[in-house]
Amino acid sequence: RRLSYVLGIETSCDDTGIAIVDTDGRVHSNVLYSQQEFHTRYGGIIPPRAQDLHRARIEDAYNRCLVEADLRPEQLTAIAVTNRPGLPLSLLVGLRFARHLARKLQKPLLPVHHMEAHALQARMENISAISFPFLCLLISGGHCQLALVRGPGRLTLLGQTLDDAPGEAFDKIARRLRLYVLPQYRAWNGGQAIEHAAQSAVCPDAYDFPLPLAQQRNCNFSFAGIKNNSFRAIRARERLEQTPPDGIISNYNDFCAGLLQAVSRHLMHRTQRALEYCLRPENGLFGDASPTLVVSGGVANNDVIYRNIEHLAGQYNCRSYRPFKRYCSDNGVMIAWHGIEQLLANSAQHLRFDYHNIDIQ
Numbered sequence: 001r002r003l004s005y006v007l008g009i010e011t012s013c014d015d016t017g018i019a020i021v022d023t024d025g026r027v028h029s030n031v032l033y034s035q036q037e038f039h040t041r042y043g044g045i046i047p048p049r050a051q052d053l054h055r056a057r058i059e060d061a062y063n064r065c066l067v068e069a070d071l072r073p074e075q076l077t078a079i080a081v082t083n084r085p086g087l088p089l090s091l092l093v094g095l096r097f098a099r100h101l102a103r104k105l106q107k108p109l110l111p112v113h114h115m116e117a118h119a120l121q122a123r124m125e126n127i128s129a130i131s132f133p134f135l136c137l138l139i140s141g142g143h144c145q146l147a148l149v150r151g152p153g154r155l156t157l158l159g160q161t162l163d164d165a166p167g168e169a170f171d172k173i174a175r176r177l178r179l180y181v182l183p184q185y186r187a188w189n190g191g192q193a194i195e196h197a198a199q200s201a202v203c204p205d206a207y208d209f210p211l212p213l214a215q216q217r218n219c220n221f222s223f224a225g226i227k228n229n230s231f232r233a234i235r236a237r238e239r240l241e242q243t244p245p246d247g248i249i250s251n252y253n254d255f256c257a258g259l260l261q262a263v264s265r266h267l268m269h270r271t272q273r274a275l276e277y278c279l280r281p282e283n284g285l286f287g288d289a290s291p292t293l294v295v296s297g298g299v300a301n302n303d304v305i306y307r308n309i310e311h312l313a314g315q316y317n318c319r320s321y322r323p324f325k326r327y328c329s330d331n332g333v334m335i336a337w338h339g340i341e342q343l344l345a346n347s348a349q350h351l352r353f354d355y356h357n358i359d360i361q
């Protein structure tokens, strides 16, 4: 059997990722340039700056990727690239580079939906255990979705966030809390910083958070309430302690633990509804089998959140999976793997050489 190699390019947000993966799920190289530190310094992502950084590094990422894989470009079967959703300026850098490569090498170009790539990534490591269809909880900096995954290009949305994504809430709250004044958190994203700070909590119930959409009988999410509640609580605490403008409240560890618990509880509450929906025989989804649950996206890195979801799924006799941590957050591997999935599903049968018809959407 001949192996196929797919080169994947990811530039939807602030990570420049290029990787090569084969049909057996082996990663031959994985180059990732993060812009995190740069954007933290400026209080958030500035799209034109993100675009400049992608431009400055993409060529180098590609060259390193081939060297590390010890492959010649002619050996690639196809080029996969994120073409949606994301920051348009960032997406364009990856797409233009991918088009140029595909044309030069005369290889097909496979467009990849970024969230679908997150959803399928766990299969790269566990293809025999995670068969289609499965239930997926997608939690990242831009999205929060529960979806039934039947294959590449075949996702059915059960619910999604009505406002913020959980990672976005973590990032904004970490910034408001000024966690970045602590040197150990400077190079981290908000979610990581909050997870770490929460580990040293003394009194995790010191702050009260609402359970969002408690009365709604659907699978949607909302994080705006938790976020605004956080801003109010931090402000009140700062007043009480007369925290200086560049300072941080004294019990920030307790605050972070409470916040993490609140986000966890909301995610569990909605996932429980989705599991019950999947298990209802009249919906004819899984027959007598238990659905498999996959948690993915950057927030799936969080051990507190993942353990809670795993425990919940266990109560329904469902197995849970998440990608290896290094592949939970944005990277080129998941884009390359989605390309492989397209080849495996034959959905790339009409391998696309119509480069100019593939655009950001």
Ligand code: KG4
Pocket: 013, 139, 140, 141, 142, 143, 166, 167, 168, 170, 171, 189, 190, 191, 192, 195, 297, 298, 299, 300, 301, 302, 303, 328, 329, 330
């Ligand atoms: O999937 P991802 O890398 O990019 C998007 O597609 O959005 O997710 C990034 C998000 C960030 O908002 C970050 O705060 C969050 O994932 N994140 C975490 C953790 N690591 C990253 N959230 C909670 N706990 C973590 N350990």
Ligand code: ZN
Pocket: 114, 118, 140, 141, 297, 298, 329, 330
């Ligand atoms: Zn992502």
